[in-house]
Amino acid sequence: MTETTHSPQQAMTRALQLDRDDPLTSLRNRFLIPGTPAADDVYFVGNSLGLQPRSTREHVMQVMDQWHHAGVHGHFDGEPAWMDLPQMISDRMAPLVGASPQEVVVMNTLTVNLHLMLASFFRPHGQRTKILIEEHAFPSDHQAVASFLQLHGLDPAEHLIVVGPAPGEALISVSQLTDAMTAHASELALCLLPGVQYYTGQVFDMPTLTETAHRRGIVIGFDLAHAAGNIELDLHDWNVDFACWCTYKYLNCGPGAPGACFIHERHATNIHHPRLAGWWGHERGSRFQMAAEFVPPPTAQGWQLSNPPMLAMATMLPALEIFEAAGGLKPLRERSRRQNAFFRQLLTEQLPDHVHIVTPDTPLAGGCQLSLEIQCEGTSGREVFDRISSRGVHTDWREPNVIRAAPVPLYNTFEDIARFVATLTESLSADN
Numbered sequence: 001m002t003e004t005t006h007s008p009q010q011a012m013t014r015a016l017q018l019d020r021d022d023p024l025t026s027l028r029n030r031f032l033i034p035g036t037p038a039a040d041d042v043y044f045v046g047n048s049l050g051l052q053p054r055s056t057r058e059h060v061m062q063v064m065d066q067w068h069h070a071g072v073h074g075h076f077d078g079e080p081a082w083m084d085l086p087q088m089i090s091d092r093m094a095p096l097v098g099a100s101p102q103e104v105v106v107m108n109t110l111t112v113n114l115h116l117m118l119a120s121f122f123r124p125h126g127q128r129t130k131i132l133i134e135e136h137a138f139p140s141d142h143q144a145v146a147s148f149l150q151l152h153g154l155d156p157a158e159h160l161i162v163v164g165p166a167p168g169e170a171l172i173s174v175s176q177l178t179d180a181m182t183a184h185a186s187e188l189a190l191c192l193l194p195g196v197q198y199y200t201g202q203v204f205d206m207p208t209l210t211e212t213a214h215r216r217g218i219v220i221g222f223d224l225a226h227a228a229g230n231i232e233l234d235l236h237d238w239n240v241d242f243a244c245w246c247t248y249k250y251l252n253c254g255p256g257a258p259g260a261c262f263i264h265e266r267h268a269t270n271i272h273h274p275r276l277a278g279w280w281g282h283e284r285g286s287r288f289q290m291a292a293e294f295v296p297p298p299t300a301q302g303w304q305l306s307n308p309p310m311l312a313m314a315t316m317l318p319a320l321e322i323f324e325a326a327g328g329l330k331p332l333r334e335r336s337r338r339q340n341a342f343f344r345q346l347l348t349e350q351l352p353d354h355v356h357i358v359t360p361d362t363p364l365a366g367g368c369q370l371s372l373e374i375q376c377e378g379t380s381g382r383e384v385f386d387r388i389s390s391r392g393v394h395t396d397w398r399e400p401n402v403i404r405a406a407p408v409p410l411y412n413t414f415e416d417i418a419r420f421v422a423t424l425t426e427s428l429s430a431d432n
Ligand SMILES: *Cc1c(COP(=O)(O)O)cnc(C)c1O
Pocket: 109, 110, 111, 112, 138, 140, 141, 194, 198, 223, 225, 226, 246, 259
């Protein structure tokens, strides 16, 4: 972004021009945008709950109709047959995370899947009894890992290694994590790290972390809640052991939609890999012979437990199809970089004393989200957040002092960014 923007009016003019020039702007029309008949709201919370695609309702109603007309036969008859839908969703999800369709399974929800992956991949043996996480891991991840240690009779106070940023720093460097892996190499069984840190928006260098973990004989998994549908991922080639993500954030599959797992081919093809089993993980051809013996297929589908929830899964294909219409994540990332450069430029020019951008400013270390620390004499950050919310600008607040704002390239515009900065500017002034 070379042009300088001076006034809020000029910023808006420039934003409208950028929207006209960008062929991906029209993807917004595929979504239902909250707001009033007079004006759309500025929705920058796709990192929490992505917006509803226009086509989703019809897919949900189709399951209702199939249930009405076909009853139990809907499992095998109909377009799609319920038996086929989970694999169809996995097939479409796989390219978004750089996996083969055999490495992806859609099931349960993120935290449940983390537990299933820990059951398969946390195999304490000899000296190797510890798990490494980062200090600001999402609470659910911290709780899942700690409770899993306890389940094995291991005290988290001793067996959970928590790596934080250097004193006075907001961000953890890759070398802090790799140094910790090296220092604890002989006692670590597993590392669980985020792909994108939910609070700071920082992207972790997954290939380097994975390679380092493997050189030290440590299994590594990633929580991709804020990465899937946001940044480009190459899980297979990076050689990641496993990953879990939810689909209601950047993937727009709806509130509480089923989650997904990646299990690397090296593990997924091993039908004897330890796991918690259930009948839906049994290979499909003989599943209904109802034998007690468990024979999974040599794919990630072999980690399923139960008959999948079709009403919840009905939202997933239409949401994933939009990523195909966009040409995949690469053009979306490029648009997101242009949007974030414009966003940073406006914030730096117009609010240099009030906003500190926590998210790192390098092309590979940030995704859609900018985490903004608010500094305003006489007003709390929380108050500023409340003021912009009451003006139809949706972001989310994270204690103690951060507004997370995520322009999503699928449906947010440059105009949204200019409106956000204008509204924030108004809300920071004393008379508001
Ligand atoms: C959103 C999020 C979750 C949510 O977990 P659920 O089991 O889907 O409720 C977990 N981890 C991270 C990092 C998240 O951002």
